[in-house]
Amino acid sequence: MKVVKGGTVSRLLKDVPVPEMFHARQTFPREVIAPKDIPAVVFREMAQPQFAEKIKPGMSIAVTAGSRGIRNVDIITKAVVDFVKQKGASPFIVPAMGSHGGATAEGQVEILESFGITEKTMGCPIRSSMEVVELGYSSLGRRVVIDKNAYESDGIIVSCRLKPHNAFRGTHESGPCKMMTVGLGKQVGAQVVHSDGMGKIAQNIPTMAAVVLEKAPVLFAIPCIENAYDETCKIEAILPENILEREAELLKYAFSNMPKLIVGEGDVLVVDKIGKNFSGTGVDPNITGTFSTEFAKGGIQVQRTCFLNLSKESHGNALGCGLASAITNKIFEEMDIEKMYPNCLTSTVLASAHIPCVTATDREAIQLCICTCNGLGDAPVRMVRIANSLHIDTIMLSKAYYDDVKAGKYPGVEALDEPAPLEFDEEDNVVTPVRI
Structure with a gap:
């Protein structure tokens, strides 16, 4: 496909005005575990007798590592590995990321490397394979499989993040149960979990996880939860017999720590950068409202959304x-x-891979969204700009929001400067930073 700067599209968009914008700070509750304190917290959780006694000298222990952009994932994973070593066992890391990394063993190792997780930094082997072992069938008749390397170990520690999912709602969304069935299930298991569609995945995950917990050597889970600032705020070890119940409780806590775009609605949302390190769907739809299915709702409500860069x-x-x-x-x-x-x-789910309108520049992507909004009339465009969906403590808002923000209409939103034109470079790519 040929995208031409200066062609017909550029001509049609040339005179579409881009609104002046100002920087704003969003404030949320901020319970946090500082990175320097994470190893001690991990050790404290795993040192509890009910967990520590499961790790015995000489055991081969599989430690999971996923594909999402989890804050401090390298620190957390290294702490788990170090504790296992301290107990005299031999840890190894298993990429637990379903079909990510192009559904190849090499691709999954590449993803871990981008998070700082390598054999050298972790001080233990990484055993990456797409080969699985069949464990049986769930109560709903779904085939359950698990990574062969993990299954053949003496014990599995499920290290992961626990958070709301971006495409469905249920008692168990993203967390230990999904890690066991989708992540450790590799491409085969992930496909089974999703095979009935997003309308059934909320039932498939816990029922299939029950089989993993019964048939695989899961020692315990140790999920982390992040606050609204993409910072680690909670790490908790969970015995296998308690995972199904406790994960559902912790999901409510995770929801309470979710950030949001406080203004709630607008006309146009501009996202500077997307990528799998921010969300499985490039951006977290719980923030942006860009859900790929009908089985989850939330986020800011806007008419148009544009993405400018890929991480x-x-x-x-x-x-x-x-x-x-x-x-x-x-x-x-x-x-x-x-x-x-x-x-x-x-x-x-195919919607996430569709190709939307493609523009030559950042400016034209923004202009296309503005000029295709319906019902604006003479009203000024309400535009929100974010760096990415993980970091929304500082955002940009168009001039149309300014008086309301100054008047306190949006509790938790503070104007940091006055509205001014966005700056673009010679290629018409925006250079005004969102985060100042």
């Missing part, structure tokens, strides 16, 4: 672009369908 950590996986109104040619040219489509084939 290098995403390795060409631009999944989620299909949920935008417009993307830039920068993103389009970096797309790697070999990385994107395996996720779609596994999840059976």
Whole structure:
């Protein structure tokens, strides 16, 4: 596909005004575990007798590591590994990420490397394979499998993040149960979990997890939870017999710590950068409202959304672009369908990989969204700009919000400066930073 700067599209968009914008700070509750304190917290949790006694000298212990952009994942994983070593056992890391990394063992190792998780930094082997072992069938008749390396170990420690999912709602969303069935299930298991569609995944995950807990050598789970500032705020070890019940309780806590765009609604949302390190769908729809299915709702309500850049950590996986109104040619040219489509084939959700309108520049992506909004009349456009969906403590708002923010209409939102034109470089890519 040829995207031309200066062609007909550029001519049609040339005179569409981009509103002046100002920086604003959003304030949320901030319970946090400082990175320097994380190893001690991990050790404290695992040192409790009911967990520590499960790790015996000489045991081969599989420690899971996922594909999401989890804050401090390298510190957390290293702490788990170090505790296992301290107990005289031999840990190894298993990539637990379903079909991510192009559904290849090498691709999954590459993802871990981008998070700082390597054999050298962790001080233990990484055993990456797509081979699985069949464990049986769930109460709903779904085949349950697990990573062969993990299954053949003497014990599995399920290290992961616990958070709301971006495409469905249930008692168990993203957390230990999903890690055991989708992550450790590799491409085969992930496909089974998703095979009935997002309307049934909330039932498949816990019922399939029950089989893993019964048939696989799971020692315990140690999920982390993040606050609204993408900081680690809670780490808790959970015995296998308590995982199903406790995960459901912790999900409510995770929901209470979710950030949001406090203004709630607008006309246009601009996201500077997307990627798998921010969310499975490039951006977290719980923030942006760009859900890929009808089985989850939330986030800011806007008419149009544009994405401007793809993170290098995403390795060409631009999944989620299909949920935008417009993307830039920068993103389009970096797309790697070999990385994107395996996720779609596994999840059976295709909308995330659709190609939206593609523009030559950042300015034109923003202008396209503005000029296609309906019902604005003479009203000034309400535009929200974020750096990415993980970091929304500082955002930009268009001039239309300014008086209301100054008047205190949005508790938790503070104007940091006055409205001013966005600055663009010679290529018409925006250079005004969101975070100051």
